[in-house]
Amino acid sequence: MITFPDIKPPSYPIGMTVEDNSIRSNFEDGSMQSRVKFTRSRAKYTLKWNSLPQAEYDVLYKFITETVKYSAQSFMWTNPATKKTLEVRITNVSGAELKTLAFWTITLELTEV
Structure with a gap:
């Protein structure tokens, strides 16, 4: 399995x-009916590097464009706060x-698979 650099x-x-994994319908009398749309809620993480050195930016850029090809491949990423390892995809690269x-400054959005 591919791992984050x-x-x-x-x-x-x-x-x-x-x-939000639910679906809701509102009725004219003010009531609401709801149900689960799909079985799990995926988390999205927004990561931003404010001063990433050129050498590390080059590693990250190669990972994004050549290794995982943006969202084409999933990979393992460890949340630096919780130390929990998750399988994710890159769903947005901006800034x-x-x-x-x-x-460099760069922002990535990672979404659980």
Whole structure:
């Protein structure tokens, strides 16, 4: 199984949202009926590096574009706060900027498989 590259941890805060796995119907009398749409809620994690050195950015860029090809391959990622290892995919890459000479800012969204 592919693992996330060994680069410095992302900056804090690490964002997390949980997918709503329910479906609801509202009725004219004000009542609501709901049910489970699918069996599990996947978590999405937003990771941001504010000053990633050029060498580590190159490793991350190669991982994104060549190893996992954005969301084409899943991989194992260890949450730096909980130390729990999860199987995830990259679902968004944004905000890549060269902030200062040889230091990058980049944001990734990882979604549980």
